Amino acid sequence: MAKEALPVAAAAVSAPPLKREKPGPLEYMRRWPLQLMVGLTLFFLYLPLITLMAFSFNDSRRNIVWQGFTFKYYEKALNNDSLIEAFVNSLTIAFFCTVISVILGALAAVMLWRFRFPGKTAVEGTIALPIVVPEICLGVAMLVFFARVMPWPQGLPWPLNLGAITIAHISFAFPFVATVVRARLSSFNRELEEAAKDLGASEWRTFWDVLVPHMQPALIAGALLAFTLSLDDFVITFFTSGPDTITFPVKVYSMLRFSVTPEVNAASTILIVVTVVLTAVGLHMQNQKPKESKA
Amino acid sequence: MQQSWSQAKAAFAAVAVPPVLWLLLFFLIPLGVIWAYTFGENVGPVTIDFTGTFANYARALEPLYLGIFWKSLVVAGLTTLLCLIVGFPVALAIAFATPRTKAWLLLLIMLPFWTNLLIRTFALIAVLREQGYVNFALEWLWNNASGFMALVGLQPLGAYEPLTLLYNNTAVVIGLVYVHLPFMVLPLYAALDRMDRSLMEASLDLGAGHLRTIWAVVVPLAAPGIASGVLITFIPALGAYLTPDLLGGTDSQMIANVIERQFKRANDWPFGAALSFLLMYLTFIAIAAQAFVQRKAERRG
Amino acid sequence: MSKAKFLTGASRRSMLQQFGAAAIGISFAGGLSACNRGGGGRTVNFYNWDTYIGPTTLDDFREATGANVNMSLFATNDELFARLRAGNPGYDVIVPSNEFVTRMSQAQMIQELDRSLIPNFDNLAPEFQDAPFDPGRRYSVPYTWLTLGIGYRKSAMPAGFVPDSWRYLFDSPQFTQRIAVLSESADLIRLCAKYKGISLNAIPDATLTEIEQMLIRQKPHIKAFHEDDGQDLLVAGEIDLVLEYCGDMAQVIAEYGDADYGWVIPREGTLINQDCLCIPTGAPNAADAHAFINYLLDAEAGQKIAEEIQYPTPNGAARELMPDSYKNNPVIFPTAEIMAASEYGAFEGDERSRLYEEIFTRISAA
Numbered sequence: 014m015a016k017e018a019l020p021v022a023a024a025a026v027s028a029p030p031l032k033r034e035k036p037g038p039l040e041y042m043r044r045w046p047l048q049l050m051v052g053l054t055l056f057f058l059y060l061p062l063i064t065l066m067a068f069s070f071n072d073s074r075r076n077i078v079w080q081g082f083t084f085k086y087y088e089k090a091l092n093n094d095s096l097i098e099a100f101v102n103s104l105t106i107a108f109f110c111t112v113i114s115v116i117l118g119a120l121a122a123v124m125l126w127r128f129r130f131p132g133k134t135a136v137e138g139t140i141a142l143p144i145v146v147p148e149i150c151l152g153v154a155m156l157v158f159f160a161r162v163m164p165w166p167q168g169l170p171w172p173l174n175l176g177a178i179t180i181a182h183i184s185f186a187f188p189f190v191a192t193v194v195r196a197r198l199s200s201f202n203r204e205l206e207e208a209a210k211d212l213g214a215s216e217w218r219t220f221w222d223v224l225v226p227h228m229q230p231a232l233i234a235g236a237l238l239a240f241t242l243s244l245d246d247f248v249i250t251f252f253t254s255g256p257d258t259i260t261f262p263v264k265v266y267s268m269l270r271f272s273v274t275p276e277v278n279a280a281s282t283i284l285i286v287v288t289v290v291l292t293a294v295g296l297h298m299q300n301q302k303p304k305e306s307k308a
Numbered sequence: 309m310q311q312s313w314s315q316a317k318a319a320f321a322a323v324a325v326p327p328v329l330w331l332l333l334f335f336l337i338p339l340g341v342i343w344a345y346t347f348g349e350n351v352g353p354v355t356i357d358f359t360g361t362f363a364n365y366a367r368a369l370e371p372l373y374l375g376i377f378w379k380s381l382v383v384a385g386l387t388t389l390l391c392l393i394v395g396f397p398v399a400l401a402i403a404f405a406t407p408r409t410k411a412w413l414l415l416l417i418m419l420p421f422w423t424n425l426l427i428r429t430f431a432l433i434a435v436l437r438e439q440g441y442v443n444f445a446l447e448w449l450w451n452n453a454s455g456f457m458a459l460v461g462l463q464p465l466g467a468y469e470p471l472t473l474l475y476n477n478t479a480v481v482i483g484l485v486y487v488h489l490p491f492m493v494l495p496l497y498a499a500l501d502r503m504d505r506s507l508m509e510a511s512l513d514l515g516a517g518h519l520r521t522i523w524a525v526v527v528p529l530a531a532p533g534i535a536s537g538v539l540i541t542f543i544p545a546l547g548a549y550l551t552p553d554l555l556g557g558t559d560s561q562m563i564a565n566v567i568e569r570q571f572k573r574a575n576d577w578p579f580g581a582a583l584s585f586l587l588m589y590l591t592f593i594a595i596a597a598q599a600f601v602q603r604k605a606e607r608r609g
Numbered sequence: 610m611s612k613a614k615f616l617t618g619a620s621r622r623s624m625l626q627q628f629g630a631a632a633i634g635i636s637f638a639g640g641l642s643a644c645n646r647g648g649g650g651r652t653v654n655f656y657n658w659d660t661y662i663g664p665t666t667l668d669d670f671r672e673a674t675g676a677n678v679n680m681s682l683f684a685t686n687d688e689l690f691a692r693l694r695a696g697n698p699g700y701d702v703i704v705p706s707n708e709f710v711t712r713m714s715q716a717q718m719i720q721e722l723d724r725s726l727i728p729n730f731d732n733l734a735p736e737f738q739d740a741p742f743d744p745g746r747r748y749s750v751p752y753t754w755l756t757l758g759i760g761y762r763k764s765a766m767p768a769g770f771v772p773d774s775w776r777y778l779f780d781s782p783q784f785t786q787r788i789a790v791l792s793e794s795a796d797l798i799r800l801c802a803k804y805k806g807i808s809l810n811a812i813p814d815a816t817l818t819e820i821e822q823m824l825i826r827q828k829p830h831i832k833a834f835h836e837d838d839g840q841d842l843l844v845a846g847e848i849d850l851v852l853e854y855c856g857d858m859a860q861v862i863a864e865y866g867d868a869d870y871g872w873v874i875p876r877e878g879t880l881i882n883q884d885c886l887c888i889p890t891g892a893p894n895a896a897d898a899h900a901f902i903n904y905l906l907d908a909e910a911g912q913k914i915a916e917e918i919q920y921p922t923p924n925g926a927a928r929e930l931m932p933d934s935y936k937n938n939p940v941i942f943p944t945a946e947i948m949a950a951s952e953y954g955a956f957e958g959d960e961r962s963r964l965y966e967e968i969f970t971r972i973s974a975a
Contacts, residue, residue, distance in 0.1 A: 044518075050397040051413070057394075057486070058420045061431035064441065065423070068434070074864060075844060095680075121327035128320050130313035136328065138592050143335055144540055145591040147547040149568045150342060150584035153577065153691070158338035160695035167699050167893075184335045187327065189540055193495045196536040200503065200529065216319050230501035234494035237414070238540075241421045241490065251688070255698035256654035256681050262424055267682035268659050269426050281423050288422060292415050296408065353716040353959055354694050376974055439846050474847065475833040553792075553836050558828050561973040572687035573794065574966035575959050 062285065069278035086279040096264060096280060103261040105172050106250075107243040110182040114239040115232055117183065118190025122231075123224070125191070126198040143185040144192070152252035155181040159253055167255065178253045178260065182243040189242060190235030197231030198224075345581040356578060364582035373566065373583065380563040383477065383552075384545040387484040391492040391541050392534070394485065399496030400526070403503070414497070421490050429554050432486055436479065436555075438470040446471065475557040483551040491541040499533020500526070543591065563587065651676040653897045656683055656700040658884070661753075663913035670904050676897045685837075693718055697891040701898040704752055707742040707883045708795075711956035714748045719887040721747050726899035729906035734925035740883065741953060749885035750902060751923040756881055756943055756951065757796060758874040760840060760858040765849035775804035775875045778831075778852055780823055785830040787849040789842050792834035794969035795962060796880060797824070799954055800852070803877045810955045821968050825975045834973070843870070854882075856920050859940045863919070872940045878950025879943075883923070 069087070073080035090096060121140055125133070143151065155177075159165050165177035201224070209219045225232075247262040254263055265277055313320040346364050348356040367373070402413045420428060435441050447468040454465035473479060507529070511521040527534070549564035563583065570580030655667075659682045663669075667678040681700075683689045686709045692698070693713075705713060713719045724730060730738070730750060737751045761772050765787065777783060778790055779801050790797060799809035801820040807813075812820075832848055839851040840861045858872045886905060888898045904910055911927025921941050922928055928936060935941060943951070 047397055047401045050394075051401045054394055054398050054489075055416055058417070058489070060441065061428060061435050061486075062420055062423065064434045065427065065431040074860075075841060078844070117327045117330055120323045124320070124323040124327065127311055127323075128313045128316075129310045130320065130324075134596060138596065139331060139336065140327070141539070141591070142339070142588060144543050145547075145588050146339065147564050147567050147584045147587060149549070149564070149571050150581065151339070153571055153580075154338035154342045156692075156695050157341050158334075160698075162337060162341070180334050183330070184338075187330070191327070192536045192540055193498050196495055196532040197498045199532040200499070216316070231498035233414075234498040237418050238491070238494055241418065244422055245425050247425070252692065256656070256679055256700055259681050262426070264682065265424050266426055267684045269430065277424075277427060281427050285419060285423065288419060289415075292411075296411055350959060353712055354718070372971060372974060376970075437845050437847055554838075557833055558831050559973065559975075561970070566970055569794075569966055569970070572685070572691050574963045575687075575690065576963050576966075579963075 065278050066282045066285070069275050069282045071275055074274060086275040087283070089276045090279040090283065093276065093280075095259070096261075096276075099259045099264040100261045100280070100284075102172075102175060102258060103244055106175050106179050106182060106260065107240050109175075109179050110186055110243040111236050111240045113179075113183050114187035114190050114243075115236050117187040118235055118239070119194050119228060119232060121187070121191040122194035122198055122228075123220075126195055126201075140188050140191055143188045146185075148246075148248040151181075151185060152249040155184075155249055156252040168257075174255075174258050178250055178258060181249050181253045182246060185246075185249065186239040186242045189238045190232075193235045193238065194228055194231040197228055201227050342577075342581045343585060345578045346585050348578045350576060350578060353575065364578045365586070367579060368582045368586050373563075376561065376563050376566055377586075380546055383481060383484070383562060384542050384548075386481050387488060387545045388492075388538055388542040390481065390485045391489055392538065395489060395492035395496055395537070396534075399493050399500055400522070402493070402497050403500035417493055418490060425487065425550065428487070429483065429551060432483060433474060433554065436473040436482070438472065438474075440473075442473060443470040474555060475560075477556065477560050479555040479557075480552050480560050480562075483555040484545050484548055487548070487551060488541050488545050491544060492537045495533050495537035495540065496530065499530045499536075503529055546587070651894065651897055653678045653701045653894055653901045654699055655680045655901065656689065656703045658682065658704060659684075661704070661884075661918055663910065663917045666905070666910055666914060669910065669913075670901060673904065674897070674900055676894075676900065678901065690718075693889055697889045699893055700889050701892040701894045702901055703887050703889050704884050705749075705887060707740070707885065707953050708956040710749045710885050710887060711742045712959075713887070713889075714743065715956075718890055719748050720890050720892070720895070722750065722888065722902070723899060726896075727903045727906065729903045729908075732906050732908055732911070732924050732926035734923055734928070737883075737923035737925075742883075742955060743885070749887050750906060752884045752886050752905065753918070753920040754881060754883040754923055755920055756855045756874055757791075757800065757852065757879050758855060758858070758872055760843055760851045760853050760861065761871050761873070762843065762849040763869050763871050771871065771873055772850060773873050773876050775800055775877055777850060779804055779827055781827075782830050784850050786832050788831045788851070789833045789835045789839045789848045790831060790852040791839065792836060792969075794965040795954065797852075798965050798968060799880055803879065804875075806877065809880060809952055810957065817964075817968065821972060824972045828972065828975065855940060856918070859919055859938075862940060874943050874947050874951075876947075876950070878947065878952070881948075881951050881953050883953065 070082050070084070071079055072083040072085070125137055125140070130136075146154075159177045159181075168174070169176070205223055205227075206219055209223050210216075214222065245262060247266050250260050251263050251266075254260060268274055268277060313324075344358055345356055347358060347360050347362070349359045349361055349363070351357045398413075398417065402410055402417070405413055433440075437443075447470070450465060450468045458464040473482075503526070507525050508521055511525050512518070516524065546562075547564045549562065549568045552560045552562045552565055567580050567583045567587075570576045570583065574580075653676055655678050657680055662680065667680065671677055683692065686706050689703060689705055690709060690713065693700070693703070694716075697718075703719070705719075710719070724746075727750065730746075733751065737754075739746055740749070740751070743749045759772050759775075759778065765784075766772065772778075772784075778788055798812070798817070798820055801823065802809045802812045802816060805816060805819070807816060833842065835842055835851070837854075837857075839848075839853045840857040842848050843851045844861060844865065855872070855874075858870070862870050862872065886902045888895055888902075892898055905914070906924060908924070908926035908930060911922055911924035912930040915922040915924075915927055915931055915935065919935070919941065922931075
């Protein structure tokens with residue numbers, strides 16, 4: 014496996030390929046079969062979303078028959094302060110959940126990947142458990158835990174009142190991060206680490222300068238997973254939320270179970286547009302900055 | 309080779325204590341209560357006595373529930389397979405894209421999943437139903453084909469009969485793939501990104517085609533990523549209840565639906581807990597078996 | 610149950626309205642949650658079904674008493690019960706249906722009401738001042754009531770045909786694959802008992818077996834067990850017959866007209882539900898909770914609520930204030946004949962709900 018060392022490092026620091034007339038051998042994104050596959054997948058993913066956006070302008074309570082164009086559901090969504098409050102709660106929870114889950118997940122992955130220790134299989138299995146537990150079961154477990162074992166005080170100021178929900182989210186999200194990072198670590202070449210240590214780097218510097226850059230794609234993927242899981246969770250949140258801590262999915266769920274309201278479609282459309290704009294701005298700004306080479 | 313924990317105690321403690329402590333406090337203790345319920349008996353609407361009975365497990369092992377278990381395994385397996393087939397090329401494309409395109413592709417894949425699951429599921433219903441866009445498009449093609457055939461003097465096709473795409477098991481699988489695709493794409497991307505390209509280049513230089521290179525070089529290198537993708541797609545798919553509820557027909561019930569109804573409608577927490585734990589025991593056995601096989605292989609190697 | 614509004618009244622007034630679209634920016638700063646709660650001091654936490662309140666009711670109550678109402682929503686009785694089972698997370702007023710009033714009072718999850726704080730109780734029509742599921746109305750006051758029936762597409766029926774029997778849903782291939790029924794095990798089994806001509810309470814075991822076999826026989830003709838979104842399936846053209854709650858169909862008819870959509874309660878009679886106002890045990894603000902319940906029973910407040918949600922109201926004084934189009938609407942108020950043939954579902958113990966649930970699981974798995 015020693016021969017991997019150099020190419021890994023080379024690939025990690027390599028600049029983005031220059032634009033060429035013909036696609037290079039590994040520029041899969043520029044080959045039509047793959048472009049077609051990606052295109053079809055995106056079509057599959059976005060067709061429902063486009064429908065959803067279109068119906069947010071429909072002058073009817075239902076997403077079924079087109080009754081005419083209106084903006085009124087946007088007005089309603091923007092005036093619905095409880096919907097907005099729920100959304101702010103969701104984002105706050107998702108933010109803290111993502112940060113803590115990525116840290117815990119990365120640590121767990123490094124522990125399992127690097128060390129031999131007694132009871133390792135048990136720890137490994139236990140970390141996989143939150144992925145396995147049916148949501149409703151974990152929801153009820155958290156309900157009982159926060160009602161009987163460790164009551165979360167009521168009436169705390171925002172955002173402390175979201176603590177119980179955030180803790181519950183981290184518990185099921187960080188094993189997902191650990192799984193993804195662990196898989197990534199298996200392609201790491203330990204000789205790099207050895208080399209760094211031989212050159213006098215401390216344990217901490219080796220971790221930070223050698224291991225973390227290697228984990229980076231998995232950390233990004235894990236963060237995206239944790240964010241998504243937290244933002245979209247209904248069942249576990251339902252069982253840990255109280256009158257002051259309604260999240261977007263809990264709110265939407267109770268609204269949608271009756272009938273699809275275009276108000277919710279309008280709110281989702283706004284979210285999608287805001288995310289795309291923010292990301293575009295972010296990417297643009299990143300491109301303006303001089304490139305730092307990590308790793 | 310892995311390091312023994314006793315050789316670097318400080319480093320081991322630094323990485324092990326936070327996640328293990330968290331898991332213990334905020335996961336094992338809550339779950340432990342539910343585990344105790346599996347040996348409990350309902351004695352009132354909200355009271356459970358811990359009697360140490362095995363009746364809940366005995367009931368969970370009845371053929372009725374085992375049959376539903378089996379069916380759920382098949383549906384979740386099919387979903388995972390389809391996610392893998394769809395997700396692998398997408399992950400490959402993302403991993404080998406330029407950094408700028410990569411960021412956009414990741415966003416494009418994730419964006420639908422930041423829209424609420426229920427909203428997305430209802431949107432999928434609007435696309436798939438008899439008067440939905442898939443059927444509208446097919447009807448348009450059909451009518452044009454029919455018109456064309458009339459034009460060239462053939463018997464035109466009959467009136468278009470809309471396809472029934474919803475309220476059956478196919479709809480459940482489509483819905484589950486739709487919902488679980490990122491769970492597959494992200495681990496695959498994490499494994500494929502910045503992988504050692506020299507092996508692929510060598511393979512291509514030696515005259516192997518792209519498909520063969522991917523099969524013989526990329527797939528083995530990405531194997532841990534594939535395994536983790538399969539794990540975190542299959543298991544949540546097994547636990548899905550909203551999708552079968554909303555997209556399924558009269559025979560699409562999955563084990564998670566049954567579990568959910570035990571905790572809610574039937575108000576039978578001990579039995580719901582027993583069904584849940586049965587699911588967990590099975591997974592534990594699978595993980596242990598995998599670890600056992602792996603260790604054996606390591607020893608031989 | 611769909612507690613849908615179908616008069617699109619004035620949009621909800623809120624502090625944020627003045628800010629318009631800028632509200633999003635403010636709310637991101639996190640200040641929003643503070644002004645929602647910190648403001649008045651006294652707050653009633655109201656746990657309700659969605660769109661089950663008048664457009665101005667909560668603001669009117671604040672003007673009248675100075676107490677804020679913070680309304681959150683639940684979707685089913687089972688969820689409400691499960692959420693409160695391990696303890697009350699801070700709700701003051703909840704809205705369970707009849708059976709659950711019994712179950713929750715037995716489990717001491719709701720407290721006895723202090724009738725002296727609810728003088729508007731006298732506004733209730735006499736037949737609603739007592740209830741079999743809560744003798745003497747010690748724990749609950751009625752908020753609305755509702756029936757189950759069949760919504761159908763007139764153009765898909767034979768000329769002049771009205772599906773006025775449960776047969777067409779449960780025991781006939783006539784509308785094969787054009788039927789959706791509710792996936793509530795107890796409701797389903799109880800309505801089958803009605804079809805068989807017996808009471809929907811205390812169904813004998815032999816009849817339960819018959820019902821199970823009948824539904825397994827009927828299953829190939831049923832397109833879906835819907836999750837209370839059956840009215841949408843009907844409008845979308847997936848099905849022609851649907852088992853639904855009256856309000857859901859009233860809402861469809863209000864939006865699309867009665868030219869093609871019909872509603873009938875089968876002649877065998879049906880299941881009546883009643884949604885009640887209760888105060889959960891451990892409510893942090895029981896005093897204002899009583900005041901709020903009293904306010905909801907006020908004649909004018911009740912009128913505004915009924916105008917919005919269009920469910921039948923038990924509030925006699927409020928009903929008097931309503932126009933004829935509501936008072937004499939057959940979709941909202943069934944005929945006396947139908948009412949005589951219909952029953953409330955009683956809470957028959959948890960064992961019974963579990964049995965019904967297992968039967969439904971068997972039917973689905975068959």
